[in-house]
Amino acid sequence: MSRTVSEQKRTWTTGTAPGIFPLLGHAIAFYRRPLACLNSLPAHGDLVEIRLGPQRAWMVCHPELTHEVLMDPHTFDKGGPLYDRLGKLMGDGLVTCRQPTHRDKRRLLQPAFRPSHVGAYADLITEEAEAVCETWPAGRTVPVTEAMMGLTTRVISRVLLSDSLDDTTAAAVRDCLTDVVRGLFVRTVVPIDALFRLPTPANRRYRRALTRLHAIIDTVITERRRGADRDDVLGTLLAATRGDGGAPAITEQEVHDHLITLLLTGAETQALCLAAAFSLLARHPEAERRLHAELDSVLGEGRRPGPDDLPRLVHTRCVVSETLRHSSPGWLFTRVTTRETELAGCRLPAGAAVLYSPYLLHHDPVTFPEPERFDPDRWLPGLPTVEQRRAMMPFSAGGRKCLGDEFAMVEAVLALATIAGRRRLRHLPGYVERPPRPGITMGPRALVMACETRSSAAGAPRPSTSRTAGEHRVDNA
Numbered sequence: 436m437s438r439t440v441s442e443q444k445r446t447w448t449t450g451t452a453p454g455i456f457p458l459l460g461h462a463i464a465f466y467r468r469p470l471a472c473l474n475s476l477p478a479h480g481d482l483v484e485i486r487l488g489p490q491r492a493w494m495v496c497h498p499e500l501t502h503e504v505l506m507d508p509h510t511f512d513k514g515g516p517l518y519d520r521l522g523k524l525m526g527d528g529l530v531t532c533r534q535p536t537h538r539d540k541r542r543l544l545q546p547a548f549r550p551s552h553v554g555a556y557a558d559l560i561t562e563e564a565e566a567v568c569e570t571w572p573a574g575r576t577v578p579v580t581e582a583m584m585g586l587t588t589r590v591i592s593r594v595l596l597s598d599s600l601d602d603t604t605a606a607a608v609r610d611c612l613t614d615v616v617r618g619l620f621v622r623t624v625v626p627i628d629a630l631f632r633l634p635t636p637a638n639r640r641y642r643r644a645l646t647r648l649h650a651i652i653d654t655v656i657t658e659r660r661r662g663a664d665r666d667d668v669l670g671t672l673l674a675a676t677r678g679d680g681g682a683p684a685i686t687e688q689e690v691h692d693h694l695i696t697l698l699l700t701g702a703e704t705q706a707l708c709l710a711a712a713f714s715l716l717a718r719h720p721e722a723e724r725r726l727h728a729e730l731d732s733v734l735g736e737g738r739r740p741g742p743d744d745l746p747r748l749v750h751t752r753c754v755v756s757e758t759l760r761h762s763s764p765g766w767l768f769t770r771v772t773t774r775e776t777e778l779a780g781c782r783l784p785a786g787a788a789v790l791y792s793p794y795l796l797h798h799d800p801v802t803f804p805e806p807e808r809f810d811p812d813r814w815l816p817g818l819p820t821v822e823q824r825r826a827m828m829p830f831s832a833g834g835r836k837c838l839g840d841e842f843a844m845v846e847a848v849l850a851l852a853t854i855a856g857r858r859r860l861r862h863l864p865g866y867v868e869r870p871p872r873p874g875i876t877m878g879p880r881a882l883v884m885a886c887e888t889r890s891s892a893a894g895a896p897r898p899s900t901s902r903t904a905g906e907h908r909v910d911n912a
């Protein structure tokens with residue numbers, strides 16, 4: 436049943452989701468049909484009470500209410516079922532740390548991911564993307580998600596650790612991350628620890644992957660300490676353990692936590708975004724045609740894109756933005772109230788779990804008409820409305836917004852431009868579009884596609900020298 440609460444500016448509605456099972460609450464529905472379950476919640480209010488196992492939790496279903504939560508991280512701190520689980524993996528790293536220690540950690544890591552700095556990573560991104568194309572001969576079936584995980588793991592590990600990971604170790608990191616991410620989701624929606632202590636194959640696989648990942652990070656740190664200083668994120672972290680730069684020294688454990696955090700966040704979401712983009716493009720020939728036209732016009736005969744091309748890759752950026760709206764890899768996040776508080780007129784006790792979902796906000800038909808339609812043109816300069824910009828939060832908002840948002844956009848645009856400039860990916864005969872099965876992140880986890888060489892790139896027009904890209908002006912891109 437719903438009740439209406441009048442606020443100074445807005446009237447919020449609150450309610451409870453129906454269908455609570457004893458002990459498991461809504462966990463079964465969330466595990467089996469998470470997106471359908473999410474989409475059903477706004478019908479019950481702007482703030483909807485659900486049960487995750489025996490725990491009460493509140494789902495925020497309106498963009499403005501979501502901003503209210505995200506803009507007050509002292510009251511709505513990191514915590515709740517997701518972060519309780521992630522904390523076991525990432526310790527006290529930037530993603531999981533509580534608000535009182537957040538500012539110093541963010542200050543330490545921010546410089547490497549400042550917008551002014553990310554252009555410096557362009558070469559390594561396109562080099563790795565080109566290497567993927569070389570392993571994709573025309574006429575072959577290619578494991579797209581696996582290749583994107585490989586690509587993004589190598590890119591983020593080069594940003595963090597220069598060349599400290601050899602190919603075999605990078606592949607081991609990629610495989611461990613895949614197993615860990617799979618295991619984390621079920622532990623989030625079914626927060627009953629005893630189940631995960633059972634010696635099942637899945638539980639063993641999860642624990643093995645965790646142990647291996649921690650061991651790899653420890654080895655990398657130990658070897659760097661024995662060798663020369665490097666100008667990368669690990670170099671910054673090790674300098675911080677000596678208290679260089681005047682800030683209080685950080686501990687060895689913090690170095691470890693930061694590295695594992697950045698490896699996981701920097702590889703997984705990014706790989707799913709790229710895989711989802713290829714899948715969506717193959718199902719939307721007109722969007723794909725416009726992307727190819729832009730790439731041929733801006734990059735000509737297969738030239739590698741560089742940072743100077745970014746302002747002209749307007750349609751490419753629109754494809755990435757629309758992928759992030761349509762198939763946002765980060766689809767569900769939790770917070771915990773640090774004190775008794777009021778949200779949407781509802782009294783929440785201290786320790787209450789509050790959830791928000793970019794997927795839910797991005798699929799609201801009032802904000803994004805025909806939300807299931809993949810339409811990159813929604814993001815052409817000047818077209819998104821204020822409401823759409825407010826509701827679009829693939830990287831979250833407020834002080835805990837993604838550290839790597841700008842880096843992620845640059846990596847996705849350059850990798851997509853490099854690969855789509857050289858290869859065309861088609862779904863295999865008999866491919867059926869199925870609702871994505873979310874884990875801790877969401878996206879096509881095992882996408883396999885057919886690879887063709889792009890013939891149009893060879894006969895493409897010469898690179899454009901005008902300030903227009905493809906069919907669009909780009910001055911405010």
Ligand code: HEM
Pocket residue numbers: 529530531541548696697700701702704705708763764765768769828829830831832834835836837838839840842843
């Ligand atoms: C498409 C790619 C990405 C998406 C969709 C994404 C999404 C997000 C979201 C939604 C959050 C906020 C989580 C919350 O509110 O609880 C976040 C936080 C974070 N992301 Fe990303 N992310 C992406 C790529 C990256 C990359 C490449 C990095 C590596 C640098 C990164 C590092 C982080 C960190 C460290 C945080 C925590 C920030 C803080 O609390 O201060 N992310 N990300």
